[in-house]
Amino acid sequence: MKKFLVAFTAMLVAAPSGHAAERIKIGFASTLSGPSASLGVDIRDAFMLAIKMNGGKLGGLPAEVLIGDDQFKPEVGRQLAEKFVKLDKVDFLTGFVFSNIMLASVPIAFENKVIYVSSNAAPSPLAGKQCNPYFFAVSWPNDAYHEAAGEHATQKGYKSAYLIAPNYQAGKDSLAGFKRFYKGRIAAEVYTNLGQLDYSAELAQVRAAKPDALYIFLPGGMGINFIKQFGAAGLARDIQLITPGFSSDQDIIRPVGEAMLGISDTAHWALDLDNAANRKFVAAFEQEYKRLPSLFASQGYDAALLIDAAVRALNGKLDDPEATRRALRAAKFDSVRGAFKFNRNQYPIQNYYLRVVAKDAQGRLVNKTVGTVFRDHGDAYVQNCAMN
Amino acid sequence: MSWVLLFEQSLNGLQFGLMLFLLAAGLTLVFGIMDMINLAHGSLYMLGAFFAAALVEATGSFLAGVLLAVPATALAGMMLERALLRRLYARDHLSQVLATFALILVLNETVRIVWGSDRPLALPAALSGPVELLSGLFYPSYRLLIIAVGLAVALLLHLLVGYTRLGMWVRAGAANREMALAMGVNIGTLFTAVFGIGAALCAVAGALLAPLLAVQVGMGENILIVAFVVIVIGGIGSIRGAFVGALLVGAVDTMGRTLLPIALGAFLPPQFASAAGPALASVAIYVLMAGVLFFKPQGLFPARA
Numbered sequence: 001m002k003k004f005l006v007a008f009t010a011m012l013v014a015a016p017s018g019h020a021a022e023r024i025k026i027g028f029a030s031t032l033s034g035p036s037a038s039l040g041v042d043i044r045d046a047f048m049l050a051i052k053m054n055g056g057k058l059g060g061l062p063a064e065v066l067i068g069d070d071q072f073k074p075e076v077g078r079q080l081a082e083k084f085v086k087l088d089k090v091d092f093l094t095g096f097v098f099s100n101i102m103l104a105s106v107p108i109a110f111e112n113k114v115i116y117v118s119s120n121a122a123p124s125p126l127a128g129k130q131c132n133p134y135f136f137a138v139s140w141p142n143d144a145y146h147e148a149a150g151e152h153a154t155q156k157g158y159k160s161a162y163l164i165a166p167n168y169q170a171g172k173d174s175l176a177g178f179k180r181f182y183k184g185r186i187a188a189e190v191y192t193n194l195g196q197l198d199y200s201a202e203l204a205q206v207r208a209a210k211p212d213a214l215y216i217f218l219p220g221g222m223g224i225n226f227i228k229q230f231g232a233a234g235l236a237r238d239i240q241l242i243t244p245g246f247s248s249d250q251d252i253i254r255p256v257g258e259a260m261l262g263i264s265d266t267a268h269w270a271l272d273l274d275n276a277a278n279r280k281f282v283a284a285f286e287q288e289y290k291r292l293p294s295l296f297a298s299q300g301y302d303a304a305l306l307i308d309a310a311v312r313a314l315n316g317k318l319d320d321p322e323a324t325r326r327a328l329r330a331a332k333f334d335s336v337r338g339a340f341k342f343n344r345n346q347y348p349i350q351n352y353y354l355r356v357v358a359k360d361a362q363g364r365l366v367n368k369t370v371g372t373v374f375r376d377h378g379d380a381y382v383q384n385c386a387m388n
Numbered sequence: 389m390s391w392v393l394l395f396e397q398s399l400n401g402l403q404f405g406l407m408l409f410l411l412a413a414g415l416t417l418v419f420g421i422m423d424m425i426n427l428a429h430g431s432l433y434m435l436g437a438f439f440a441a442a443l444v445e446a447t448g449s450f451l452a453g454v455l456l457a458v459p460a461t462a463l464a465g466m467m468l469e470r471a472l473l474r475r476l477y478a479r480d481h482l483s484q485v486l487a488t489f490a491l492i493l494v495l496n497e498t499v500r501i502v503w504g505s506d507r508p509l510a511l512p513a514a515l516s517g518p519v520e521l522l523s524g525l526f527y528p529s530y531r532l533l534i535i536a537v538g539l540a541v542a543l544l545l546h547l548l549v550g551y552t553r554l555g556m557w558v559r560a561g562a563a564n565r566e567m568a569l570a571m572g573v574n575i576g577t578l579f580t581a582v583f584g585i586g587a588a589l590c591a592v593a594g595a596l597l598a599p600l601l602a603v604q605v606g607m608g609e610n611i612l613i614v615a616f617v618v619i620v621i622g623g624i625g626s627i628r629g630a631f632v633g634a635l636l637v638g639a640v641d642t643m644g645r646t647l648l649p650i651a652l653g654a655f656l657p658p659q660f661a662s663a664a665g666p667a668l669a670s671v672a673i674y675v676l677m678a679g680v681l682f683f684k685p686q687g688l689f690p691a692r693a
Contacts, residue, residue, distance in 0.1 A: 034605075034606065037505060038505055038506070167666040167667065167670070189662065190649075190666075191662070191665075191666040192645070192666065193666070193669070193670040195610050197601055197610060197611060198400075198404050198600075198601075200400035200403065200404070200528075200531065200642070201397055201400055201642045201645045201646045202645070204393060204396045204397055204400060204646075205393070205646065207526065208390070208392075208393050221602040221604055221606075221607070224506075224601075224602035224604070225600070225601050225602050228511075228599065228600050228601065228602070229528075229600050231511070231516070232511055232516065232517075232518075232528040232530050232531070232599070232600060233518055233526075233528045234516075234517040234518035234526065234528065251506075254506060254508060255506040255507065255508050255602055255603060255604060256508065257508040257509070257510040258510050259510065259511075
């Protein structure tokens with residue numbers, strides 16, 4: 001018996017490489033509780049929907065998804081990543097919403113040659129100098145929406161723009177992204193408290209400054225507060241409010257309501273993008289979850305499609321990280337955003353669209369695509385990336 | 389900065405201060421009379437906002453929804469007091485903080501299960517735009533309503549505490565609990581009533597602010613910290629202190645956000661001014677608190693003389 005056990009173990013250890021795995025294991029860690037939960041929940045729901053529509057498989061292998069809640073805490077995210085990578089030996093890691101949590105958590109995956117497929121956070125450090133072979137962003141570079149908003153404001157000929165963001169690093173980065181492509185005059189650049197509730201003082205100053213356009217980067221509840229108060233102040237008649245796509249998406253439209261009408265925003269995806277994959281996704285998501293998908297949902301769905309395509313191309317052989325990486329870079333899948341390819345830093349090159357909040361045929365508030373701001377747009381950091 | 393803008397900012401400060409007062413009044417009474425630190429006070433504010441959002445939708449009328457949200461929240465508050473919080477009065481502050489922090493988590497998840505993580509609530513159409521107060525001064529009409537209601541509630545509370553029997557008990561309880569008990573005040577009923585009043589005031593603030601703020605799970609936690617600053621400045625247990633403290637905090641916060649960057653810009657290079665302005669503005673109310681405590685360690689209007 002003992003002999004048999006030893007032989008059996010030896011057989012397992014020495015299992016020849018190149019055999020197709022029997023199943024694929026995904027570690028999905030995201031923010032699933034607390035005030036910011038709706039983003040992670042949308043990513044998870046869409047990711048699971050894609051697998052369900054695929055008959056419970058990814059790349060032909062039965063998929064097992066381990067789901068964990070990072071509770072909006074970097075240290076919890078790190079523990080989850082460690083468990084998924086070291087204990088559960090997942091084949092891919094994905095899910096994180098917030099850059100700070102993702103950056104704290106994924107090094108453990110990199111060290112163990114597990115690929116992280118980012119379904120949202122795509123911060124500039126990992127695009128440039130610290131670009132990493134085990135990091136793939138299937139979403140959009142953190143700066144991209146702000147750059148597109150700046151470009152849109154330039155194209156539209158707004159003579160002056162007033163900028164508001166919270167007083168922290170991401171706030172400053174966002175306005176820097178806007179200014180990189182905006183050629184008009186900056187009326188003012190105002191930094192507010194993180195988590196601020198009342199914006200009456202800022203709105204009074206905006207009214208006095210009379211800018212053509214107002215660009216805000218106020219994620220989550222801050223944006224909801226601001227847009228509601230912007231509406232109450234009656235400023236929408238004279239000043240065009242522009243936001244990054246995630247500040248005007250379904251998860252913001254729901255709590256704000258009618259005050260959203262007419263807001264312009266920029267994103268790489270929209271509910272009404274006219275391609276077969278997107279129509280199929282939107283219909284399936286609405287049927288499954290009885291709500292409209294947000295752009296976060298579209299990213300979760302695409303993350304699953306990307307993994308599916310790569311694993312299919314590998315014929316289910318998951319034991320060579322380098323081969324997996326090449327397969328991901330070359331993966332061909334019908335992204336719900338339309339044309340999509342990876343840059344050499346494994347960040348996307350894609351189109352960015354201008355959207356306007358309006359009512360659809362059923363009277364619901366949704367984003368309507370009205371134009372293309374950037375075609376095949378990459379990021380500003382790729383030249384610092386030494387990877388090929 | 390023009391006079392019109394300065395006047396507008398004063399109104400903004402007043403409006404913010406009055407809403408803070410509604411939150412702080414209940415908090416200071418509970419803290420002052422029951423010697424109870426109730427971190428879940430902000431959750432009652434959240435409940436008020438969610439009740440308002442749900443009831444406005446159910447009744448189809450903004451007025452009816454808001455008016456019903458107040459007794460609904462008061463009732464919820466009194467039930468909480470009867471069922472749970474009164475067991476904590478005799479405990480030390482650490483146990484109270486632990487238990488009421490747990491209550492925040494429980495209430496957050498309960499609200500999420502019942503209503504979801506957020507609810508829409510739009511402004512009533514008649515009050516959705518600005519009005520021209522003076523030539524060139526446009527002010528959101530809804531914020532004017534908030535100021536009016538805030539002042540009316542403050543007056544009502546002043547009359548209630550200053551000129552009724554219940555108010556006398558409340559003042560007696562805040563000044564010296566044991567003595568009030570010895571004089572035959574029914575402390576149990578009084579505590580429940582005080583808690584109900586505190587919850588009702590939270591609901592007024594939550595329901596009134598709901599069209600201007602995000603009605604979402606966790607909305608009570610941010611504002612709770614500012615409410616604590618207010619009652620520490622005003623003096624714990626004092627309604628008048630809460631009123632003065634709230635208006636001070638509202639004014640300092642609003643003016644700090646507007647005037648500090650301009651003032652710094654006058655004698656600092658722009659890149660320093662733009663960095664230091666918002667940073668200083670965000671600590672302005674805490675500097676105010678530290679200053680008040682330095683000169684008056686009991687707050688501006690200590691309830692226990």
